Amino acid sequence: MSFLPARQDFRRFWLARVMSFAGDQIAQVALVVMAAPEGPLATSMVLLALSLPRLIGPFAGALADMYSAKKIMVLTDLGQAVLFLTVALIPFHLAVNIPIIALATLLNTLFLPAGRRSIPAMVASAELPKAFAAMAICFNAGFAAGPLLGGALLAVVDARAVVLVDALTFLASIALIVRLDLPKTPRAEEHRVGYGRTLLVGFRELLSNRALGSVALGLFSVVSFASMTTASLVFLARDDLHGPTWSYGALIGVYGVGMLLGPAIFLGRARIRNPLRIWRIGEGLFGVGAVTLGVAPWLGTAFVSQAVAGTGNGIGNVATDLVVQSATPEHMLGTVSGVTMSIPFAASSLAYLVAIPLIDALGPRWVTVISGAGVLLVVIVIHALTVDSRPVEALDETA
Template sequence: MSLLRSNVAFRRYWSARLASYAGDQLARTALLIAVFDRHGGAGVALLLLASTAPRLLGPLLGALADRFDQRRLMVGCDTAQALLYLAVALLAPPLPVLLALVTAATAAATTFTPAGRSLLPRLVGPAHLPAANAQLATGVNIGFAAGPAVGGVLLATLGLTTTMLVNVATFVLSALLISGVRGLSAATPARRAEPFRRVLRDGLRVVRGHGVVRAISVGFLVMVSFAALDNLAIVPLGRTELNASEVTIGLLGTAYGVGMVLGPMCLARAGARIRMDLVLYGALVALGLGTLVTGLSPVIALAIAGQAAAGIGAGWHNVAADTLIQQSVPADRLGVVFGTVYMFPYAAEALAYVVGAPLLAAAGPRWVLVISGLGVLAALGLIAPLLTRALGLRVRMRLAPANG
């Protein structure tokens, strides 16, 4: 983790993401429990919709990162989320108002994400991008793994208001940390003067015409459409097929989260010595095989091992996808590109839930997990030729002037 020791700006950004992501997860868990207790399953469905729908505005919100100072934009997003969740904490609003506040907070988070991913190449330099993305994923996934447990404990012991105030504090801390990262905006004065419509159009043109971006986008859409079926089948598998207790079923989710931490941690040690396209292919193999092992396992211990392997694959995939885009796309187009690319997983997740619910009822959890694993492995056969061809063309284009 040498970048965290040697690069102050990266350390501040890494710490900010760890804090705010853990806050996101603990707040999400606490709100889901509180809304279910007060409004039942319908309320939970509406809350999940409110925390997902703004993600589909990724291209529009990502364009802000290409046009404005990214550091200030991220500080503004953190401040907005702090104020919105402060309103949730202090007002205890009725469900319609809560949904509106969560929707606005999700829109701010959706704006933050492409700005942060666009900023990273200037924080660490091109040579350190693989290690930086791996270290960043390690921190974010620690928040992903720990946040829900912390949220449940805080809600049970201190109540919803205090839990939301802890979330507010994480956003305030994140804003303070990022405010100290200066002089790194990719938006030149000329770029900031361009009409927003032109910035969005230029970015979407890159998404349509760039082979690497297209391959990763297709990969996200196909892979997540199958991988998200895992979320529907894990609890039924534990309950009906493996006779597992609540605690043991919880270990399945914990194993996945631990895998998402360990996978990027191993990549961070490898640094720039490893090819990111090979990491992406290995990620799909680990995710697919891990899901298959989970579905076919006769005992809970093997299912836990399968979920850990799947989590490692998911962690590798995020690191590889981010690094390949950052290495391939012009810096002043990264906002729209990242906003668009990361719209596809949310659309695919929604599709998986619509299709997966009747599939689970008809085929049972084991077959759903088998279909999920085989689908992820099949996605590798689709993505690998697209990405290999795109990377080969990029290398040839770079070498052509020298050879000429």
């Protein structure tokens, strides 16, 4: 695994996340299959239980700034193992399983900012780009391959057995995380500031720091526009590109490949002098990909557009993590990471509601073009906001 940073702690953490995230992806397929006999409402409720708790990210981040990140990761993994073991063992019942799944998602949301704030302690500062690229490859590979693996497992074993596999991955993750040698969280030993104050200070930093505020604004705006393309894609493939039944899935797959290729550009870089500039380049590529997708005359060109868009988004995601790590004071890192982690879920939920009437009124081509053009406009605005800001200069010195 030469693409990983050299320190053993990070390699343990990365392997723990690979196993856990792969388990989550295959379990999601199994949970939907378990709910399907109850009807569309049941499957929708499962998907909501897997997504809505993500919105508490800022509150989860504040906890990571106050308490031991290592303890948070171990306890939340243990809780998820118990919850998914319960789902695997009891008969599926909507009133019982939905709260369990939602609670497991809540625990997963508590884990994420604790993990993110721990990464700088596991690698040398010059290896942060490589570390976040490796994490992005882990998540994007799971996103692309997880559903396929879940489907393959369901062909040979029961859905409950697949969920049981997910529960076991959390135990494997704990076995690796307990071996991490992490420093004490700055406020883990003395809680004189308090939870509410910690949360408030983190939000204040996000709003007062131009680099962080601009990236937060850009992330919300980009995801809002990008989600309109997501909502339009199935109709674009079917009605405008006249693609076969497999074309929609293939377009998503090509996008996923781009999401894997994008972070790979960071693996050979010892330093990233200005993550904000890289963020603008990445999201600009996504915007170009979406606009060209909207005007694509045939399916082949649509595949190219999706590859460009996915690559740009993969670059932008790693650059976002680098901006947050570089520009955030250490004692606020959990809260700020939690906020940025929740932004895509809030933005996409809003965008899906807006996209439905727009697709009916304008058609998927126009909505996709508007989506890409909107992302390009956001990149221009963020460039104007940050081109002369001192926080960007600070990033040059610390990244």
